[in-house]
Amino acid sequence: MDIKSVGIVGCGLMGSGIAEISARAGYDVVVMEVTDELLKKGMARIDASTQRAVDRGKATAEDRSTTLSRITGSTRLEDLRDCQLIIEAVLEQMDEKKRVFAALDAICPPATIFASNTSSLSITEIAGATNRPDRVLGLHFFSPVPVMKLLEVVRTIMASDEVIAAGVAYGKAIGKETVVCKDAPGFIVNQLYLPYTLVALRQWERGLATMEDIDKAMTLGLNYPMGPFTLMDFVGLDIHYNACMAIYEETKDPAYFPPPVLKKMLQAGHLGRKTGKGFYDYSQK
Secondary structure (H helix, E strand, O other), X not given: OOOOEEEEEOOOHHHXXXXXXXXXXXXXXXXXXXXXXXXXXXXXXXXXXXXXXXXXXXXXXXXXXXXXXXXXXXXXXXXXXXXXXXXXXXXXXXXXXXXXXXXXXXXXXXOOEEEEOOOOOOHHHHHOOOOOHHHEEEEEOXXXXXXXXXXXXXXXXXXXXXXXXXXXXXXXXXXXEEEEEEOOOOOOHHHHHHHHHHHHHHHHHOOOOOHHHHHHHHHHHOOOOOOHHHHHHHHXXXXXXXXXXXXXXXXXXXXXXXXXXXXXXXXXXXXXXXXXXXXXXXXXX
């Protein structure tokens, strides 16, 4: 399937990044948000990100202008009707994702491919909200989308070979390295990453070392670009907690059950860099 147009539901941190790299790769993009205010914020994020690329010498002003010209914003789901591939990047809540996919299924032609950017929820269950489960897959991007090189292509037992091949081809076209995995809780990266961070949390609570020294040990000892506490702050502690709970609720594996301190930080509103405070204080930065 020769995909030329991409629709994106959600223009937050992930959706705006997906819109940017898709347009940069030559796709015509329609990105949808639920309100004008949220759409304006998302488009401003794309504008700022593309300008940074120019400032850093990674793109020309002409490249930036061409990229932006390919992106259309909308607050109407119906405006995604003619897109050949539609990627959902809304809240990490199953009911909301199923609502979006059911609505898309009612307005899009049978050939349209649907993808979810979920990091931990079941693609199979999401696909069940449509009448085309063979044309639904997972496309799990990593943040920040314009920078991170990996794209997880998630295959359900219903997805057709053609759809998976289209997902891999799209990933290659936007400059990503792809891995294909089955629809299992957390896919590849989160199945391995989340227990690592929770072990770090538990050992910090037990007094093994300070969080600063744990981070330093992992960056200098294992050459990780970030230590576990810095990385959790970067991802967002709410996203991190919800991903852990989604996998735990499906598998009941205690390795994914977050320590109480993580829930307390959510209750305090300390979500990491985006709120100015998480495990570290970013209020002065």
